[in-house]
Amino acid sequence: MTTEIISTYIPAIQDVSDEQLLSTRQRLSSILAAAYPDLDTRPNSTFGDLHLSPLAALVAAIEVGMQRFMSDLDLENVSNGIIWNCPFVTQYLKNFAVYNRDTLQSSGVVRLTFNEDNTYFLDRSTKIGFGPDVFDLRMPHSGGWFLRAVGLPLSSGVNNVNLVDAGDGTYYADVPVIGAMTEQVEASDSATISPVPEELIAVEAVLDFGFGTPPESLSKLAEKTRQTIYSASMGARGPARRFLEKEFPDITASSPVLSGDSVMLRDSVNALGIADGRMDVYLKSPWRTDTQVVTAVYDDVSDKFVTKLEVSGQLMMVDDVKYNADDSVPNSNYQLISRSKDGVKAKLCTAAYSNREEVFLVVDMIRDEDGNEVISTDHDVDGNKIATLSVTFRQDPMVPVVSSTLESADVSPVGVDVLTKGFVPVVIQSFNVRYSRRPGVTMTLDKARDEIFQYIQGLGHPYTYSDAKIIDSMFYAGASEVVGIDVVAKVKWTVGNKVLPSDSSDPITNLSTALTEVLTPPAITIPNSAGLKPDFVDPYVGLSNETLAAIGKRNICYVLDIDTIEFTEVEEG
Amino acid sequence: MQGLKIDFTSDTGPFIDFNKSVSGKDASVQNALVNIGTDKGSDRVHPTRGTDLLSKGLRGELVGRQSARHASNFAALDTRIFCASQAPDDLPDAEKIQNVFMTVTNFGSRSLDLSVSFQMADGSTLGVTPTLTI
Numbered sequence: 001m002t003t004e005i006i007s008t009y010i011p012a013i014q015d016v017s018d019e020q021l022l023s024t025r026q027r028l029s030s031i032l033a034a035a036y037p038d039l040d041t042r043p044n045s046t047f048g049d050l051h052l053s054p055l056a057a058l059v060a061a062i063e064v065g066m067q068r069f070m071s072d073l074d075l076e077n078v079s080n081g082i083i084w085n086c087p088f089v090t091q092y093l094k095n096f097a098v099y100n101r102d103t104l105q106s107s108g109v110v111r112l113t114f115n116e117d118n119t120y121f122l123d124r125s126t127k128i129g130f131g132p133d134v135f136d137l138r139m140p141h142s143g144g145w146f147l148r149a150v151g152l153p154l155s156s157g158v159n160n161v162n163l164v165d166a167g168d169g170t171y172y173a174d175v176p177v178i179g180a181m182t183e184q185v186e187a188s189d190s191a192t193i194s195p196v197p198e199e200l201i202a203v204e205a206v207l208d209f210g211f212g213t214p215p216e217s218l219s220k221l222a223e224k225t226r227q228t229i230y231s232a233s234m235g236a237r238g239p240a241r242r243f244l245e246k247e248f249p250d251i252t253a254s255s256p257v258l259s260g261d262s263v264m265l266r267d268s269v270n271a272l273g274i275a276d277g278r279m280d281v282y283l284k285s286p287w288r289t290d291t292q293v294v295t296a297v298y299d300d301v302s303d304k305f306v307t308k309l310e311v312s313g314q315l316m317m318v319d320d321v322k323y324n325a326d327d328s329v330p331n332s333n334y335q336l337i338s339r340s341k342d343g344v345k346a347k348l349c350t351a352a353y354s355n356r357e358e359v360f361l362v363v364d365m366i367r368d369e370d371g372n373e374v375i376s377t378d379h380d381v382d383g384n385k386i387a388t389l390s391v392t393f394r395q396d397p398m399v400p401v402v403s404s405t406l407e408s409a410d411v412s413p414v415g416v417d418v419l420t421k422g423f424v425p426v427v428i429q430s431f432n433v434r435y436s437r438r439p440g441v442t443m444t445l446d447k448a449r450d451e452i453f454q455y456i457q458g459l460g461h462p463y464t465y466s467d468a469k470i471i472d473s474m475f476y477a478g479a480s481e482v483v484g485i486d487v488v489a490k491v492k493w494t495v496g497n498k499v500l501p502s503d504s505s506d507p508i509t510n511l512s513t514a515l516t517e518v519l520t521p522p523a524i525t526i527p528n529s530a531g532l533k534p535d536f537v538d539p540y541v542g543l544s545n546e547t548l549a550a551i552g553k554r555n556i557c558y559v560l561d562i563d564t565i566e567f568t569e570v571e572e573g
Numbered sequence: 574m575q576g577l578k579i580d581f582t583s584d585t586g587p588f589i590d591f592n593k594s595v596s597g598k599d600a601s602v603q604n605a606l607v608n609i610g611t612d613k614g615s616d617r618v619h620p621t622r623g624t625d626l627l628s629k630g631l632r633g634e635l636v637g638r639q640s641a642r643h644a645s646n647f648a649a650l651d652t653r654i655f656c657a658s659q660a661p662d663d664l665p666d667a668e669k670i671q672n673v674f675m676t677v678t679n680f681g682s683r684s685l686d687l688s689v690s691f692q693m694a695d696g697s698t699l700g701v702t703p704t705l706t707i
Binding site: 018022033038042043046048049056 | 575576600603604605611616617618656660661
């Protein structure tokens with residue numbers, strides 16, 4: 001890179017202000033007077049007019065050039081878009097990128113699909129290739145990745161994940177990767193892998209990868225550099241957020257919640273009145289919809305089927321349950337029960353949307369009018385009656401990735417109990433915008449619908465819902481007035497609609513007893529858009545019926561299907 | 574103070590004589606003469622430098638002896654004020670211009686003769702009679 005100082009930094013003399021020219025001439029005159037007291041440097045003198053004045057103009061221009069050069073070294077100016085020499089600033093920022101290169105890498109998740117349910121091992125040297133870009137496996141712990149067969153127990157402190165039965169004779173596992181990305185990798189893009197594990201049939205991206213070093217403006221890059229250079233730890237709220245942003249650029253929102261925050265219900269107070277250190281890391285990445293075939297065991301006491309749902313990412317919502325391959329189980333005929341598998345670390349609803357949550361699917365045996373079983377059944381090797389169900393669900397692929405990283409020995413903060421979770425979703429069941437328009441105006445409602453959808457889906461701390469954004473979209477779409485925004489929504493405290501205490505009966509082995517022990521989290525239904533920023537903490541904390549449900553601006557997100565957005569035109573006046 | 578001498582006596586017009594120098598009150602007076610002939614506003618760094626005398630002559634505003642006298646008086650005042658503003662604090666009184674006097678000695682169809690004299694702060698005077706040909 002050749003830095004052409006004169007053409008990029010030094011201005012034309014006519015662009016230098018009169019005040020600067022005068023100031024420079026006077027300063028030069030003073031400097032000369034000290035060394036040459038008899039030299040006539042006054043205006044109208046030969047030396048003054050023919051040498052000193054032109055020299056002063058040149059020196060003033062050079063001074064302005066120096067100020068501009070120093071401005072390019074000031075990342076605050078660069079991040080505000082004040083850049084004089086882009087090639088120089090690009091090279092300059094690369095110094096910081098080299099220093100933090102491993103923290104500005106692109107990040108993503110790949111799905112490895114196999115045709116056999118076995119345990120596979122991916123060596124640390126495994127490479128995943130997307131076109132010209134090569135990615136490494138992200139290793140929260142030492143050693144390679146174990147992709148364990150379906151149902152096998154996982155080990156802590158080891159990079160391992162279970163295969164998931166896709167139901168079509170294939171089995172898959174999602175593995176996080178990092179690397180330098182020059183071309184955007186999008187969800188479902190195919191990849192190559194080396195070395196190739198046995199029985200592997202496909203490798204593809206689970207979600208759009210996030211650029212670690214985004215191909216954005218230099219001002220954005222400088223702003224990111226200023227943020228990352230000063231913080232790189234999980235020790236406090238701000239640095240924790242910066243750590244997540246630089247390590248996992250594909251996260252769309254993150255919110256560390258600490259002891260003392262209203263929505264932190266995992267902390268407790270010791271005899272000295274001092275709260276122990278807890279941090280809940282809420283995060284969100286683009287959810288993925290998948291379908292999985294599960295085998296549910298029949299419990300003849302309760303006349304229901306039960307199975308534990310285990311998915312590759314973090315289970316966030318169940319959309320549909322099918323039996324007999326095609327028939328959907330009515331919503332009233334199945335329930336999802338959430339239970340914490342670690343009542344010490346996170347009990348009841350505090351385990352929701354984290355790797356401490358177990359979700360059990362309980363489906364009624366559907367019978368016809370004559371009482372005959374409608375759901376087809378079979379028997380497993382132990383003679384238990386089973387049914388094959390197909391579950392369509394939404395999952396967040398990044399929650400387990402971040403969780404395993406934050407729990408690794410190198411990252412986990414000393415003295416702080418960290419739990420990674422997905423945000424608590426507010427599911428918007430109906431969203432109707434009433435508007436009026438002037439005669440002759442053509443409304444672009446499709447565009448408004450898309451903007452509203454993108455806006456609400458993208459919300460996450462620190463950005464909370466505001467009617468103003470909806471109104472803006474409607475005005476741009478042609479509306480003259482937004483008369484009202486009618487919303488019906490509800491808070492989903494957990495994936496399930498019921499919660500079981502950790503010390504309750506195991507639903508798999510004793511379903512009928514477990515069903516008597518379930519708790520129902522408080523139902524919060526939001527009747528209008530003003531209620532889309534709920535602030536609620538379980539009032540029964542400490543009592544036998546506590547569920548520890550809590551929601552606030554720090555842990556809320558919104559779920560909205562684009563088809564839910566409707567518009568109603570109201571006549572003007 | 575010392576500087577290069579400008580020779581105003583040449584028939585071909587003033588020129589810088591690199592072989593000679595001016596110093597003391599001669600340097601100050603030389604600067605003042607340059608100021609009289611400098612068009613006011615031509616120096617963006619010093620907006621008050623120069624006079625309107627030459628530009629008025631070129632624009633035909635010196636329509637008679639009286640207007641020429643007025644213009645020359647203003648030019649003398651402007652020159653006195655500017656030279657005083659540019660004088661260093663430690664400039665000796667002998668080199669500091671206290672007053673400038675300009676008298677029209679001849680008003681021709683193509684030229685204007687002025688008698689210019691300078692009174693220094695120490696009381697001494699110095700007079701020259703330049704010819705401005707317009």
